[in-house]
Amino acid sequence: MASVSTTIELITREQALARPAAGSTCSQDLAKGPWDFDAPAGAGAWAPSYGPGASMADLAPASTPRQGQIPEEYRLASDEELDARIRAAKDKLGDKLVILGHFYQRDEVVKYADFVGDSFQLARAAKEKPEAEIIVFCGVHFMAETADMLSGADQAVILPNLAAGCSMADMADADSVQACWDQLAEVFGTEPDADGKIPVMPVTYMNCSAALKAFVGEHGGIVCTSSNAATVLEWAFERARRVLFFPDQHLGRNTAKAMGVPLEQMPMWNPRQALGGNDEQTLLDSRVILWHGFCSVHKRFTVDQIEKARAEYPGVRVIVHPECPMPVVDAADEAGSTDYIRKAIMAAGEPTVFAVGTEINMVNRLAAEFPQHTIFCLDPVVCPCSTMYRIHPGYLAWVLEAYAGTGTLPGGEILNRITVPESVAVPARVALERMLAARP
Numbered sequence: 001m002a003s004v005s006t007t008i009e010l011i012t013r014e015q016a017l018a019r020p021a022a023g024s025t026c027s028q029d030l031a032k033g034p035w036d037f038d039a040p041a042g043a044g045a046w047a048p049s050y051g052p053g054a055s056m057a058d059l060a061p062a063s064t065p066r067q068g069q070i071p072e073e074y075r076l077a078s079d080e081e082l083d084a085r086i087r088a089a090k091d092k093l094g095d096k097l098v099i100l101g102h103f104y105q106r107d108e109v110v111k112y113a114d115f116v117g118d119s120f121q122l123a124r125a126a127k128e129k130p131e132a133e134i135i136v137f138c139g140v141h142f143m144a145e146t147a148d149m150l151s152g153a154d155q156a157v158i159l160p161n162l163a164a165g166c167s168m169a170d171m172a173d174a175d176s177v178q179a180c181w182d183q184l185a186e187v188f189g190t191e192p193d194a195d196g197k198i199p200v201m202p203v204t205y206m207n208c209s210a211a212l213k214a215f216v217g218e219h220g221g222i223v224c225t226s227s228n229a230a231t232v233l234e235w236a237f238e239r240a241r242r243v244l245f246f247p248d249q250h251l252g253r254n255t256a257k258a259m260g261v262p263l264e265q266m267p268m269w270n271p272r273q274a275l276g277g278n279d280e281q282t283l284l285d286s287r288v289i290l291w292h293g294f295c296s297v298h299k300r301f302t303v304d305q306i307e308k309a310r311a312e313y314p315g316v317r318v319i320v321h322p323e324c325p326m327p328v329v330d331a332a333d334e335a336g337s338t339d340y341i342r343k344a345i346m347a348a349g350e351p352t353v354f355a356v357g358t359e360i361n362m363v364n365r366l367a368a369e370f371p372q373h374t375i376f377c378l379d380p381v382v383c384p385c386s387t388m389y390r391i392h393p394g395y396l397a398w399v400l401e402a403y404a405g406t407g408t409l410p411g412g413e414i415l416n417r418i419t420v421p422e423s424v425a426v427p428a429r430v431a432l433e434r435m436l437a438a439r440p
Contacts, residue, residue, distance in 0.1 A: 053386030
C-alpha cells in the first residue's frame with residue numbers, strides 16, 4: 001500500500017492533469033515540501049499557521065513556533081539520498097541516539113524510529129534510554145517538551161521541525177486556564193469538604209503545553225492520555241468533588257459518560273465568556289467541566305461515515321478514537337486510544353473488515369501491516385494531521401547530520417533543542433509522574 005505522502009502526490013498529479021482522481025485530499029498544498037510553509041525568523045510577512053491538513057482552518061496564535069528555512073541541500077535531496085544520509089548518521093551515532101516516532105507520523109519518517117507509539121508510550125520510552133545523548137522526537141512540540149522533562153539532564157531533546165505544534169494544545173493557554181481557575185474558586189471556594197475532597201481538580205490531557213502541565217502539578221492535579229483517561233478520572237474523583245478537564249472536550253465527555261457521569265453534569269467552559277458561559281448553579285451541580293477544545297483530525301469523523309461503512313460492508317467492525325465527537329463514539333462498535341486500536345486489530349483472529357476513525361497515516365500503516373484484514377479510514381478524504389506532517393525526512397537528516405558530522409556540517413551541533421525551564425519542569429513532572437503511575 002502506498003504511503004500517505006505518495007498517495008497525495010498521485011492524487012495531486014491526477015488533478016493537475018485533469019484526470020479523474022483516485023481520491024481527494026483536503027489541500028493540494030500537502031504535496032509540497034513543508035519548507036514551503038516555513039519562514040525565516042525575520043520574515044515580516046509571516047502569519048501564524050498550522051499548514052495544510054486537518055488543522056489548516058484552526059486559528060493559530062501569534063506564539064506559534066516558526067521553523068526557519070533548512071539548507072537547500074536537504075530541500076532538494078532525493079528520497080534515496082535522504083535515506084542514505086539518515087542511515088549513515090544513525091549508524092555513526094549508535095547508542096548515542098534514540099528516535100521516537102508517533103503513530104501519526106508519515107511512513108517516510110517513522111521507519112527510522114527506535115520506538116513507535118502513542119504519547120503515553122513515548123513518554124515512557126523517553127525514560128528508557130539513559131545512555132542516549134540526543135532524543136529526536138518525530139512528533140509535535142508538546143511531546144518533545146514532555147520527553148525533555150522526563151529524560152536525563154544530560155540528554156538533549158530535538159524536534160526536527162519547530163513548526164510541528166498542535167492546534168488542540170493551543171486551544172488552552174496558561175492565562176485562560178488561570179482565569180478560569182480564579183472564577184471557579186469564587187464559585188466553589190478552596191476548602192475541602194467533610195469527606196476531605198477538594199472542590200475541583202485540574203486534569204489535563206497530554207496534548208497541552210508544559211506550562212499547563214505545571215499548572216496542574218501545582219494545583220494537585222494530574223495529566224492523562226487517551227490510554228489511561230478513565231483511570232485518571234477515577235483517581236481524581238477519589239480526591240475531588242469535580243474535575244476541570246482540558247483541552248479536549250471530546251475525550252473528557254466520552255470518558256466520563258462511559259463512567260456513568262450524566263451529560264447534564266458536564267458543562268462546557270468557553271474561555272471567552274464569564275463563568276465559561278454557565279451560571280453558578282450549573283457549575284455547582286457539575287462533575288466534569290469540559291474545556292472548549294478539540295482535535296481537528298478526529299472532528300472530521302461523522303455518523304454518516306459510519307452508516308456508509310455499515311451499508312457497504314455488513315458486519316464491519318467500527319473502531320474510533322475517543323477524541324471523536326460523542327455521537328460518533330456512540331455509533332461506533334468500540335472507542336479507544338491509538339494503542340487500543342492497534343491491539344484490537346492485532347488480536348482479531350479471523351479476517352475482519354475494520355473501519356477506523358483516527359489519523360490516516362496510522363490507518364494506512366495498519367492496513368499494510370495486517371493484509372489479512374480489510375482496513376480503511378472512515379474519512380474518505382486524505383487529510384493528515386497538519387502538524388505531524390510538518391516533519392519530513394529532510395528535517396530529520398538535517399538535525400542528525402548536524403550532530404553526527406556525517407554530512408557537510410561539522411558535527412556536535414544540537415539543532416532545534418527543546419528545553420523546558422526547571423521552574424516549569426519541576427511542578428509539571430509531579431503531574432506527569434502521577435500520570436505514569438496511573439496504569440490503565
